[in-house]
Amino acid sequence: MSPQAATPAYRRLSVEERRSQLLDAALSLFAHRAPEDVSLDDVAEAAGVSRPLVYRYFPGGKQQLYEAALHSAAEELRGCFDEPREGPLLPRLHRALDRYLTFVDGHDAGFSALLQGGSVVETSRTTAIVDGVRRAAADHIMRHLDVTDPGPRLRMTVRMWITAVEAASLIWLDEDKQPPMEELRDWLVDQFVAVLTVTATRDPQTATVLSTLSD
Amino acid sequence: MSPQAATPAYRRLSVEERRSQLLDAALSLFAHRAPEDVSLDDVAEAAGVSRPLVYRYFPGGKQQLYEAALHSAAEELRGCFDEPREGPLLPRLHRALDRYLTFVDGHDAGFSALLQGGSVVETSRTTAIVDGVRRAAADHIMRHLDVTDPGPRLRMTVRMWITAVEAASLIWLDEDKQPPMEELRDWLVDQFVAVLTVTATRDPQTATVLSTLSD
Known part of the structure; x- marks a missing residue:
């Protein structure tokens, strides 16, 4: 036609x-x-x-089509972390995670397929798109933490937490979305503070960041 | 010939x-x-x-050949976590992480390629092999924690930590193996205790496990 x-x-x-x-x-x-x-x-x-x-x-x-859809999903995901830099930090993280988990909730199987890879159409290009979202999330967090030049320890801590959040999302979908979304969100925020606290004992930059978290 | x-x-x-x-x-x-x-x-x-x-x-x-090599690497990785169930728990985790990080150190580029996927020869079969290692690591940890029937919160915590360890390994390779291996190992162990502590406030099973950690 x-x-x-x-x-x-x-x-x-x-x-x-x-x-x-x-x-x-x-x-x-x-x-x-x-x-x-x-x-x-x-x-x-x-x-x-x-x-x-x-x-x-x-x-x-x-x-x-798959790559274009992936780009479009990636844009949506980036949007989740686009939180105004106003007010206390932890509530900002709560709101960003709320949007992110709502996205995961709404795209379940597609989200898993996207992140777990192993699909026949996966290529290094699609992997690069997903990595771009991870990097964008890390950049957003650094901006919110008001850190322009993150050292290796802070950077690694934030990237590990992002990966852990991603793993949690996939497991959450796998486990019929249990625990409830609000509990998962609070748990993830608490874990963020906990791992920063561990790093802070080894890294002065992270210690400074941590002290501003409850502002 | x-x-x-x-x-x-x-x-x-x-x-x-x-x-x-x-x-x-x-x-x-x-x-x-x-x-x-x-x-x-x-x-x-x-x-x-x-x-x-x-x-x-x-x-x-x-x-x-790639799949066979992957199987062989997977066997070696599983071996890293094969620690006798004797003595205090945290030193066991130290030893397992020492072996794991030594493996990562010795296989650097191959390890990254293996875990990051996006390679042209990656298929759902190779992804399944890597997932098998993750599951084996989680099973080992549960056995060491003496937990036969882990609930969803403990299970998710352990799997998130394993993913975070994996991410840390890749970042570590990316960052010229900084911080030094021993520091990375202690840091990962401290993070494990920290995330279990966060989960323990929400989950009685994890609280029980946590109380045995310093035994």
């Missing part, structure tokens, strides 16, 4: 709107199925458009 | 010995290069044997 054959309703959407409609459809499919189990046909059906139209927007096929 | 054309020195090794010689050669190559940068030629050269011989043992080629 040529693009001209599309119904008028199709043409009303701009290229950007159409693209974003297709990505939304793809994301909602990836949310509940592993990427290798989602076909372009499925995406076309979910978006209520023809398969050729999906190909027109993603001529690279499934891999391109 | 047919196997018969091999020099007499080749024939002196048993099938098992030969296989293990080839795996050692492969592991030492994977230790310093990403799997996709290692060819069967390289393995043959490193082991001082002919390429056809490598193919005879690994007819599936590179992917089969």
Whole structure:
């Protein structure tokens, strides 16, 4: 089917709107199925458009669509950590984790597939996208902690905690979302303070950061 | 070259010995290069044997050799955590981490490639091997903690810590093995106690485990 054959309703959407409609459809499919189990046909059906139209927007096929959906999910995830630098620090972390866990909750299977890798369409490019989100999360935390030049110990502590949060999210999905989201959030915040406290005994920079946490 | 054309020195090794010689050669190559940068030629050269011989043992080629090397590394890693259940708990954890970090130190690039995935030869099978090691590590810890039926909070805490240790290892390799291995080991043990302490305030089982830690 040529693009001209599309119904008028199709043409009303701009290229950007159409693209974003297709990505939304793809994301909602990836949310509940592993990427290798989602076909372009499925995406076309979910978006209520023809398969050729999906190909027109993603001529690279499934891999391109998957990567675009991943980018879009990554953008959403980055947005979770985008918290104004105002007010006490720990409540900011609470709010960011609330948004993050809501995202995990809403994208369960797709989130697992995304992070656990091992999917047939995984490549070093998709790994790089996920790593970019991790790095962005670490940068956000450093900015909130008001640290412009984090030393190796503080940096490692923050990155370890981010990885632990990611692991917790996957386990949480695996365990039927137990404990409840609010408990998980508080637990993760407490763990953050606990690991910073451990590092603070070895690292003056982390000790300084820790002293500002309860401000 | 047919196997018969091999020099007499080749024939002196048993099938098992030969296989293990080839795996050692492969592991030492994977230790310093990403799997996709290692060819069967390289393995043959490193082991001082002919390429056809490598193919005879690994007819599936590179992917089969990589998986076999991965299995062998996984076995070695599992061995790190195989600590007798005698004496105080924290020194046991120290010893296990010493062995683990020595493994990481000796296999640096190969270890990163193994865990970070994103390699062209990565498949869900190799991911499953790595996950098996994580699970084995968690089981070892539970056995040392004398817990036969860990609840979700204790289980999640232990698995999060294992992931954090893994992340720390990768960051450590990335940061030119700073801080020194002994400091990293003590720091990881202290973090384990700290996160258990956080969980103990929410979970009676973890509180009981924590009270035995200093025994």
